[in-house]
Amino acid sequence: MRxxxxxxxxxxxxxxxxxxxxxxxxxxxxxxxxxxxxxxxxGEEIAFPGLRxxxxxxxPLVRDVGIGFSWKKLACDAALVVSxxxxxxxxxxxxxxxxxxxxxxxxLFARRHRAALVYDMDSDLIDQLLGTHAFLRPLxxxxxxxxxxxxxxxxxxxxxxxxxxxKARALxxxxxxxxxxxxxxxxxxxxxxxxxxxxxxxxxxxxxxxGNLERYQGIDLLLEALALxxxxxxxxxxxxxxxxxxxxxxxGRAAALGIDGRVRFLGPRxxxxxxxxxAQADILVSPRVQGExxxxxxxxxxxSGRCTLATDIASHTQALDESCAVLAPPxxxxxxxxxxxxxxxxxxxxxxxxxxxxRARERYSPEAYRAKLLAAYAELSIPRPPxxxxxx
Numbered sequence: 001m002r003x004x005x006x007x008x009x010x011x012x013x014x015x016x017x018x019x020x021x022x023x024x025x026x027x028x029x030x031x032x033x034x035x036x037x038x039x040x041x042x043g044e045e046i047a048f049p050g051l052r053x054x055x056x057x058x059x060p061l062v063r064d065v066g067i068g069f070s071w072k073k074l075a076c077d078a079a080l081v082v083s084x085x086x087x088x089x090x091x092x093x094x095x096x097x098x099x100x101x102x103x104x105x106x107x108l109f110a111r112r113h114r115a116a117l118v119y120d121m122d123s124d125l126i127d128q129l130l131g132t133h134a135f136l137r138p139l140x141x142x143x144x145x146x147x148x149x150x151x152x153x154x155x156x157x158x159x160x161x162x163x164x165x166x167k168a169r170a171l172x173x174x175x176x177x178x179x180x181x182x183x184x185x186x187x188x189x190x191x192x193x194x195x196x197x198x199x200x201x202x203x204x205x206x207x208x209x210x211g212n213l214e215r216y217q218g219i220d221l222l223l224e225a226l227a228l229x230x231x232x233x234x235x236x237x238x239x240x241x242x243x244x245x246x247x248x249x250x251x252g253r254a255a256a257l258g259i260d261g262r263v264r265f266l267g268p269r270x271x272x273x274x275x276x277x278x279a280q281a282d283i284l285v286s287p288r289v290q291g292e293x294x295x296x297x298x299x300x301x302x303x304s305g306r307c308t309l310a311t312d313i314a315s316h317t318q319a320l321d322e323s324c325a326v327l328a329p330p331x332x333x334x335x336x337x338x339x340x341x342x343x344x345x346x347x348x349x350x351x352x353x354x355x356x357x358x359r360a361r362e363r364y365s366p367e368a369y370r371a372k373l374l375a376a377y378a379e380l381s382i383p384r385p386p387x388x389x390x391x392x
Contacts, residue, residue: 002034002036003034003096003097004095004115005021005024005038006039006106007039008039008076009040009099013044014268014270016296023183026048027369027370029050031374036087038055038056038083039054040076041055041056041079057083068132068214069133084102084109085109094115100122101125103117104146116156116381119151121160123160147171148172151172155176156178156377156379157178160182161293163293164293181372182296183369184300184360185299193277193280194269194277195280196208196277196280200236201236205235206281206283207237207285208240208280209287210284211286211295212242217289218287218289221287223253223254223257225339226263226336227257230340233343235262235283236264237263242267275304281304283307283339284301284306284309288330290313294316298310302320305354307326307356309326310326311330319359
């Protein structure tokens with residue numbers, strides 16, 4: 001099949017959604033399909049057999065498009081719709097695979113492309129938008145109606161977690177919804193990793209957070225918990241990831257809390273080093289305070305065989321339970337108590353790490369991902385491929 005994959009973000013970039021998009025494209029191409037990936041003007045160039053990477057035109061004054069809603073993202077989305085309309089001619093593609101907000105133009109112009117429509121539901125768009133822009137909350141009813149409309153027009157919805165799948169089914173009970181979780185990245189990480197222990201105090205357990213430093217990730221909560229746990233806690237926290245402005249802000253926050261001697265903000269590291277970094281930690285932390293989709297890093301945390309500590313919100317509890325992780329309410333005192341417990345109990349850390357690795361092998365392996373994706377695609381009613389030259 002020829003598949004048009006719409007990816008409304010900079011691509012490729014070493015962060016959650018672009019990594020998931022790359023995995024999706026690689027899996028489809030490896031199965032013999034041809035994928036045209038339409039994305040923003042920013043990002044690294046990548047190439048593998050079966051992929052054609054297409055970009056929107058470079059936009060004046062639009063640089064460094066970040067995560068979340070912004071005027072820059074709106075401008076890029078508008079340009080992506082224009083490019084999509086130029087590509088979406090009848091018979092050119094058998095599937096339009098629309099990521100996140102691109103499902104709306106793909107559904108609106110379905111008659112133009114006459115292809116099966118797959119909605120890639122990687123996040124809760126409504127909660128994300130209203131959570132950061134309170135002035136839009138009176139429009140919730142309109143946004144819900146728009147999402148229901150898109151779900152009804154999609155031939156298949158791929159939700160990144162069960163929680164999102166349940167929301168989609170509640171909106172449109174007759175919709176064909178399948179769950180396609182992300183996978184651990186550690187199997188593909190063979191690059192060298194620096195010695196994280198060099199950043200820790202002698203005799204300390206090492207806690208590690210990996211990811212961006214957006215506020216919803218709960219870094220404020222984690223720092224407050226570390227301060228509340230007390231100066232005698234034998235633990236050093238290393239934080240990998242973050243934009244320069246975020247790093248500066250959180251270094252200042254750590255200093256204000258009096259814990260700057262126990263926290264190391266290391267900045268971004270290449271994804272190839274992820275496996276080597278995770279393997280050095282005693283405790284892997286995910287203090288996220290909001291959201292419903294499971295962070296991609298959780299699957300890598302589990303696969304690493306190290307102990308995971310996470311907040312007990314829906315983002316985490318879909319993939320984690322007390323048999324393979326320590327879950328704490330998203331409150332400083334509760335997280336501080338969990339840090340103290342794990343820092344003092346090496347046997348518990350080892351037991352939870354083994355259980356997490358087993359869960360990753362059984363549920364979140366590349367083989368499981370491939371089987372789920374191709375089984376979902378097999379359910380589509382695909383138009384017959386165009387005759388030779390029809391897609392020219």
